[in-house]
Amino acid sequence: MITYIARRMVTAVFMLLAIAFVTIALFFGASKDPARAMCGKPCPAETKEKVSAYMQTDQSVVWQYGQFVKGLVAGRTYGEGRQQVHCDAPCFGYSFPNRSDVTSLITERLPVTLSLAAGAAVLCLVVGIGLGALSAIRRGGLVDRFSTGFAMFGLSVPTFLVGLLVVQVFGFMLNALPYSGFVSFSESPADWAWHLIGPWMVLSFILAAGYIRVTRTQLLNELSAEHLVAMTARGASPRQVNRHAVRGVMVPVVAMFALDVTALLGGSVIAEKVFSLHGLGDLLLSGVNESDLSIVVGVTLFSAFLIIVGNLIADLLMPLLDPRIRRA
Amino acid sequence: MPDPVLQVEDLSISFTSGGVSADVVRDLSVTLDGGRTLAVVGESGSGKTITGRAIMQLLPQAASARGRIVVAGREMLSADERELRRARGSDVAMVFQDSMSALSPYLDIGAHIAQAVRLHDRSVSRRAARLRAVEMLERVGIPEPADAVRRFPHEFSGGMRQRAVIAMALVNRPALLIADEPTTALDVTVQAQILALLRELQQEFGMAMLLISHDFGVVASAADDVLVLYAGREAEYGSLRDIFEHPAHPYTAGLRGATPRLDARLDSNGERTRLRAIPGAPTSLRDAGAGCAFAPRCALADRVGERCVVEVPLPTLRTASTDGGVHRAACHLDRLPTLEEVAR
Numbered sequence: 001m002i003t004y005i006a007r008r009m010v011t012a013v014f015m016l017l018a019i020a021f022v023t024i025a026l027f028f029g030a031s032k033d034p035a036r037a038m039c040g041k042p043c044p045a046e047t048k049e050k051v052s053a054y055m056q057t058d059q060s061v062v063w064q065y066g067q068f069v070k071g072l073v074a075g076r077t078y079g080e081g082r083q084q085v086h087c088d089a090p091c092f093g094y095s096f097p098n099r100s101d102v103t104s105l106i107t108e109r110l111p112v113t114l115s116l117a118a119g120a121a122v123l124c125l126v127v128g129i130g131l132g133a134l135s136a137i138r139r140g141g142l143v144d145r146f147s148t149g150f151a152m153f154g155l156s157v158p159t160f161l162v163g164l165l166v167v168q169v170f171g172f173m174l175n176a177l178p179y180s181g182f183v184s185f186s187e188s189p190a191d192w193a194w195h196l197i198g199p200w201m202v203l204s205f206i207l208a209a210g211y212i213r214v215t216r217t218q219l220l221n222e223l224s225a226e227h228l229v230a231m232t233a234r235g236a237s238p239r240q241v242n243r244h245a246v247r248g249v250m251v252p253v254v255a256m257f258a259l260d261v262t263a264l265l266g267g268s269v270i271a272e273k274v275f276s277l278h279g280l281g282d283l284l285l286s287g288v289n290e291s292d293l294s295i296v297v298g299v300t301l302f303s304a305f306l307i308i309v310g311n312l313i314a315d316l317l318m319p320l321l322d323p324r325i326r327r328a
Numbered sequence: 329m330p331d332p333v334l335q336v337e338d339l340s341i342s343f344t345s346g347g348v349s350a351d352v353v354r355d356l357s358v359t360l361d362g363g364r365t366l367a368v369v370g371e372s373g374s375g376k377t378i379t380g381r382a383i384m385q386l387l388p389q390a391a392s393a394r395g396r397i398v399v400a401g402r403e404m405l406s407a408d409e410r411e412l413r414r415a416r417g418s419d420v421a422m423v424f425q426d427s428m429s430a431l432s433p434y435l436d437i438g439a440h441i442a443q444a445v446r447l448h449d450r451s452v453s454r455r456a457a458r459l460r461a462v463e464m465l466e467r468v469g470i471p472e473p474a475d476a477v478r479r480f481p482h483e484f485s486g487g488m489r490q491r492a493v494i495a496m497a498l499v500n501r502p503a504l505l506i507a508d509e510p511t512t513a514l515d516v517t518v519q520a521q522i523l524a525l526l527r528e529l530q531q532e533f534g535m536a537m538l539l540i541s542h543d544f545g546v547v548a549s550a551a552d553d554v555l556v557l558y559a560g561r562e563a564e565y566g567s568l569r570d571i572f573e574h575p576a577h578p579y580t581a582g583l584r585g586a587t588p589r590l591d592a593r594l595d596s597n598g599e600r601t602r603l604r605a606i607p608g609a610p611t612s613l614r615d616a617g618a619g620c621a622f623a624p625r626c627a628l629a630d631r632v633g634e635r636c637v638v639e640v641p642l643p644t645l646r647t648a649s650t651d652g653g654v655h656r657a658a659c660h661l662d663r664l665p666t667l668e669e670v671a672r
Contacts, residue, residue, distance in 0.1 A: 226429035233384055234440075234496070235417035235447040237409075247434045323480040324433050 005312070012308045019304045021065050023297050028061050034291040038096050054079045055096055057293065068093065068297065092301065093294025095287070102298035105283060112182050113279035116203065116271070117264035119196050121257070124204035128211020129253065135212070136219035147212050154209030163202045163274035170198060180276035199275045203268055207260055214252050222248040251322045255314050262310030266303030331401060333503045333536040334360040334383065339395035341375070341382055341560075352378055352391075353560040360553075362503065365530065365537040367551035367568075369544065369583070371610055375560040376540045380506045383538070384420055385412050400503040418448045421497035423526075425509035427489035431481035437465070438477030441496045448500050464495040468525060487518035494525065501533050508540045523550050544587040548572065553653070556580050559610065559621035562643050566655035576646045576657035578628050581664055582606040620660070632660045 035052035036043060052058040056067060056078060067076060071091035078085045078094055087094045092102040131151075135144035171179030177198045183191040222228065222245040231241050269281035280299055287295025319326040341353040353375040360366045368376045382393045385404055397404040400419040407415065421444075424430035431440060441464055442457035452460070458477060465473035468491040481489055490510065497505060507526060511519040527550060530537050541547055547554060547568070554571040556564040556579065564577040575581040585604040608625035623629045623636040643656040646663070 226424060226426065227432040229386055230422070230424055230430040230493075231432070231443075233386060233416050233422045234444045235413050235415075236443070237413060244432065244434075247432075322434065323436070324482050326480075 005316070008312050008315075012305075012312070015308060016301055016304055017069065020068060020297060020301055023300045024065050024068065024293070025061050027293050027296055028064070033057070034293055036291075054083065064293075092298040095292050095294045097290045097292050098295075102294045105295065106280065106298060106302055109278060109280050109283050111184060112272075112277050113265060113268075113281070115182075115185060115192065115196055116199055116268060116277065116279060117261060119193070119200040120203035120207065120264060120268075121261050123200050124207035124211060124260075125257065127204060128208035129215050129249075131208070132212040132215025133219055133249075136216045136223065139220065144216075147216070151209040151212040154205050154207075154212075157206075159202065159206055159268075159270040160274060162205055163199075163271055166198050166202050167274060182277050199268075199271050199277060202274070203264065203271050207264075210256060210260075211253060214256060215249055218249045218252055219245065222246075247321070251318060254317055254321060258310045258314035258317070259307070262306040263303075265306045266299075332359040333362045333400055334358075334538065335396070335398040336379075336383070337396040339379070339382065339393060339397060341378055341387070341391055341393045343391050345390055351560060353382070353393075356395075356557075356560075356562055358555055358562075358565065360504070360536045360538065362536050363530070363534050364552045365527075365539055365550055367539045367541055367547040367554045368557060369541055369547055369554060370557035370563075371542060373559075373610055374557040376542075376557055377508055379557075380422070380508050380538060380540050383504075383506060384416055384422060386416075386422075414448070417444050417497075417502070418500045419502055420504040420506065421500065421502040423490070423493055423497050423505065423507040423510045426513050427486065427493045428481060428513075430493055431489065433481060436478050436480050437484070437492050438462070440492070441465070441477075441499050444496050444499050460499060461495070464499045465492065468492070468495045468498075468529075469521075470495075486514050487521065490514060490518075490522055491525065494522070494529070498529055498533065498535075502535060504536045504538065505530070506538045506540070509542070510539070511546055512541075512543070519546065520549075526550065544583060556583070561621065561640075562656070562658055563622065564657040564659075565643065566646075566657075567651050567653040569651055570646075570653065570655045574655075576655065576664060577622075577659045578626050578661075578664065579606070579622050580657075582625075620658075628661060628665070631665070635660050 033048070033052070034057045035048050035055055038055065039048045039051040049058070057064070059067075070076065071087060071089070071093065073089060075089035076087045076091045076094070078087070085094055087101045090103070092106075094101050095105060098105060131143065131147040135141070135147045138144060166177075167179045170177040178195050179198060181195055183195050185192045225245075225248070228241050228245060231244060232238075236244075266280060268279070269285055271277070272279045272281040273285065280302070283295060284299040286292070287299065336356055336358045339353060339356040340351055342349045342351045352373075356375075356379065358366065368379065370376050378387070378391065381387055382391075383397055383399060383404065385407070387393060393405055395405070399415060402411065402415050402419060404412070404415065431437075435443070438458050438461040441461035442454065445452055445457040445460050446454070461477050462473045465476050470476045470488060470491055476484075476488075476492075481492075484492065490513075494510075505526075510526065511522050514522060523546060526537065526539075529535075539547070539550055551568050553567055554565070555562060556571065556577065558579050564571060564575065564580045566576075570576075571580060572584065575584060582604070583606070586606060587603075606625055607627075619637040619639060620626070620629075620641050626636065629636040639660070641658045641660050643658045646655040646657055
């Protein structure tokens, strides 16, 4: 088991290094010169060159990548003399527009994203599994028809539309919920939750759709399974039988959840933008807008890392839930 | 004479769907004593499986049963949920056709058997129940039972799984075992082993067995008595010998003719007799109207005439029982014509 985890982690490191290279290559292939944004206006060619050299963006992609990897291991220093900036190992890059290293930018934004992800995850699980189970138990009933429509809507409507609708309806028309801003949990838990209800609703609405469908299908399969009839034939009560049926539902739900929650932790760009929340998604977007390579690479790698960890956790959990996927 | 282990009287089972109800089993009556095996035969849709499930009250929600079913002195149709739970797995147990789907993929073999034990006796500890599982697996011929209890169903071969299912069914020594096509999903050599095992355990435990099958070969090697179902009704009932050697219903005779036999004699041309298929397809239950359900497929219906089409034949006693047992057939013909008579 430990060798398995170790092997997966080693693979993950190589995967992350590959992702970093692709991100850097793509950035230079598609972006305007990062130095232009920093050199101010007017920007004579001579100054721009200096700035470019200072930011170390005047070199080749391969060199950039080498510096990035070196920064991870040994830290990285930009410029010299009074203008010298040092970024300690592990250095994910330095953001010149923000005058800060990327690691602290990410940790700064993390609480917002974490709050957003946690609430949305809980809400979408409760709504998704709850509605899915109810519609399976009363198949063809009112709840079933409602939740099928609900799920179809959730799967097909884009996040920004739901977000804007929630802001419009609850924020402006009903004036019931705040439509922007963030209060930290340590400051006031009540205000924290109050400000996040809107974004939670939006994200969980989109996410719950999948859980409704998976729970419903899986529970219907389980409920008609012969092994549950056999369990009744052994003398089990309906309660015991139903409890056993839940086992089968857990497997795909856990797999889905592991991926969803890590995707959420990587930042939800659209929801954060709509509700003016300064989380990781917002950070990534600002990095793209300001041609800030370090931020783009840093946040991308962080998201990728979370997804890899999420996959690993799912892969470790699934065999515990379903012996059929245990490795011999 | 002790009371029979299983008593079924005037059992009818109907399915309701969209306000329309159809009878899948009609007026079935049968008794079964301890230590004996009754085979229920018929083609798909004849009501074999649903009858077995009705005895354990495992009918799907859309189905309802009328009549009377008594298992080991317990009225099953009027029993409440608690009583049914006590009976299931203890007085009456079931062996399913497909051992893979009958076992939970999430539990190991030992957990299945231990669960059967503990559902009926809470005083048994988990450890003791698992020990019982090991004993039981050994009894049904699974090698290295102490290791096998920790295996999961998907790690077993089909034959081993069916042995485990039998162990699970018999761990509480039921008075009645319902074996629903227990060998259909197995290959032929394993079939024989499983049938032999069932026979052996039946002798040992003195239980009654209801063997549901469509395979006359299986029936011939395991049954004492045979009940032939056609379209949910009793076509013929009798001892194995009566049914095989003196069938009194054209359907039974047809099934016999459609069964391959290793000892088939060669005909006058020195060739093996060809298997004869029963023409037509089973009668749809919805189309079942007045008259004998088998009449449209029956080669002998012309001999009787209109009566086959207008009057449902009821099971009546036949005099020509070879071994003095009960022999009933639901046919308007008093006896089947011999081959020579048919040829004439």
